[in-house]
Amino acid sequence: MTTAAAHAASDLLAAAESGRTAEVKALIAKGADLEARDSQGRTALLLAVAGNHVEMARALLAAGASPNTQAANHDTPWLLAGASGRTDIIAAMLPLKPDLRLRNRYGGNALIPACERAHVETVKLLLTSGIDVNHVNDLGWTCLLEIVILGDGGPRHQEVARLVLAAGADPNLADRDGLTPLAHARARGQAAVAELIEQAGGRAKR
Structure with a gap:
C-alpha cells in the first residue's frame, strides 16, 4: 500500500468512527480501501455499525464493503448489527447474502x-x-x-x-x-x- 493509500485508509477509519458520513462518502469516491482495518481489526463498516450510522453503512455496502470481515474480537458487521439491533443496517446487508457460518x-x-x-x-x-x-x-x-x-x-x-x-x-x-x-x-x-x-x-x- 502506498503512503497516499495508507493515509486514505486511515482517514476513512477515523471518519467512520467519528460518524462523519459526508467525509466517508468522499473517501469512498476517491477509492479508499474499504477493507482497511484499525488496530483492533475493525473496518469502516464495522465502525459504522457500532455507531449506528445507517446512511454511512449503506454507502459503504453499496460501494462493496463486506459484511463478513471479522475483527480481532470476532465481530463482523453482520454479527454486530444483530447483537446491537441495527435493523436498518441488517436490511441493507441482506441482499449481499452475509456469511451465516461466521x-x-x-x-x-x-x-x-x-x-x-x-x-x-x-x-x-x-x-x-x-x-x-x-x-x-x-x-x-x-x-x-x-x-x-x-x-x-x-x-x-x-x-x-x-x-x-x-x-x-x-x-x-x-x-x-x-x-x-x-x-x-x-x-x-x-x-x-x-x-x-x-x-x-x-x-x-x-
Missing part, C-alpha cells in the same frame, strides 16, 4: 444476542435470512435458552420467544445440564414465556 466470540450467530436483548424488529428480519434458529453457542445455549436465561420475561422477550418458536426453534433443546427452556422459564417465574414454550410442545424435562 460466529461471534461466544460461538453464536447473529440471532442469539438479538434474542437475548429482545431486539424484536431485528429478530423478525434475521429470521428471513435463513439463519439457524437452533444453533447452539459455546455456552451450550440456543436463542430460546438465551431469551429465558438472560431475559426478563417481559413483553419484548415474550415476543421474540413467540417469533423464534414460530420459526422452528426446538422448545426441548436443553442446556448442558439437561435443563430445557420450559424448566428455566418456570424456575425464573416467567409464566408467559413458559406458556408459549409449552404451547409449542415444550417439556420441563428432556
Whole structure:
C-alpha cells in the first residue's frame, strides 16, 4: 500500500468512527480501501455499525464493503448489527447474502444476542435470512435458552420467544445440564414465556 493509500485508509477509519458520513462518502469516491482495518481489526463498516450510522453503512455496502470481515474480537458487521439491533443496517446487508457460518466470540450467530436483548424488529428480519434458529453457542445455549436465561420475561422477550418458536426453534433443546427452556422459564417465574414454550410442545424435562 502506498503512503497516499495508507493515509486514505486511515482517514476513512477515523471518519467512520467519528460518524462523519459526508467525509466517508468522499473517501469512498476517491477509492479508499474499504477493507482497511484499525488496530483492533475493525473496518469502516464495522465502525459504522457500532455507531449506528445507517446512511454511512449503506454507502459503504453499496460501494462493496463486506459484511463478513471479522475483527480481532470476532465481530463482523453482520454479527454486530444483530447483537446491537441495527435493523436498518441488517436490511441493507441482506441482499449481499452475509456469511451465516461466521460466529461471534461466544460461538453464536447473529440471532442469539438479538434474542437475548429482545431486539424484536431485528429478530423478525434475521429470521428471513435463513439463519439457524437452533444453533447452539459455546455456552451450550440456543436463542430460546438465551431469551429465558438472560431475559426478563417481559413483553419484548415474550415476543421474540413467540417469533423464534414460530420459526422452528426446538422448545426441548436443553442446556448442558439437561435443563430445557420450559424448566428455566418456570424456575425464573416467567409464566408467559413458559406458556408459549409449552404451547409449542415444550417439556420441563428432556
